[in-house]
Amino acid sequence: MNFRSMDEFWGFYMSQHSKPWTRRWHFVGTLLSLVTLLYALCFNWWVLSLVPVIGYGFAWYSHFFVERNVPATFGHPVWSLLCDYKMFGLMLTGGMDKEIKRLGKRPVLQTY
Template sequence: MNYRNLEEFWAFYVSQHSKPLTRRWHFMGTLSGILCFLFAAISGWWALVLAAPLLAYGMAWYSHFFVEGNPPATFGYPFWSLLCDFRMFGLMLTGSMDREIKRLGKRPVLQVF
């Protein structure tokens, strides 16, 4: 499916993260990645920059394969998926993700492939 803008993709992205445990794995992965970057910048231990995407994507992909049961949206839309992951992280951090899910309403679960 082709999405005309990020907001259209966002609705799809949220539908692919329907289970709270999937969103929690994503949150922990994104947080781990951010902390790796911050620690690398503070400590000068730049090898940690390589660990950041491994942790972030590893946790997110685990959640898709073993919790949600769908392919990661990253496979079809890598840049938009990254932006939406940060958006979901921010909404979860502020406690607004449940409200966003309700705002979007029930959407059909579409597959990337």
Template sequence: MNFRSLDDFWAFYMTQHSKPSTRRWHFVGTLGAILIFIYSLLFNWRFFLLVPISGYGFAWYSHFFVERNVPATFGHPFWSFICDFKMFGLMISGQMDREMKRLGKRPVLQPF
């Protein structure tokens, strides 16, 4: 798929993250990656190796076993990286449900 803009990709990206638990796993992975990154800067640079393992590990788990699709990272790594942080920001600010409604996606109710 070819996308003309980040906004076009964002709409597609959100279809790939339709389940709340998928987004929660992404949140955990992104938060873990941020914390490990900070720790590695402050204390031990060898922990840098764990940053992508945390960030992508939780996200890919959610795609394969929760959402049951292929991670968008495989086809569009740069835009996926940006959208991961956009989604993280929307979740931390409590705006994710509103964004899903804006995009015309009804939140799927399910347990974590």
């Protein structure tokens, strides 16, 4: 599916993260991957290879076993990464519930 804007993709992305535990697993993966990135940059460059393994590992687990769908990153890797950081920021600042309510009031594109 082609998306015309980041906002349009965001609605789809959030529809693929509808369960709270999916979002929580993403949060943990993003947090640990950022900590690993910081460690790699400061102490050991070899650890850098673990950053995507950690981040995607937690996220993909949540898609396969919690949400039971295919990760959006398979079809839209860049937009998915940007949306993951947006979701992380909203969760970190407590704005995720408000965003879920906002998105619930508009149609979400479906993929078949």
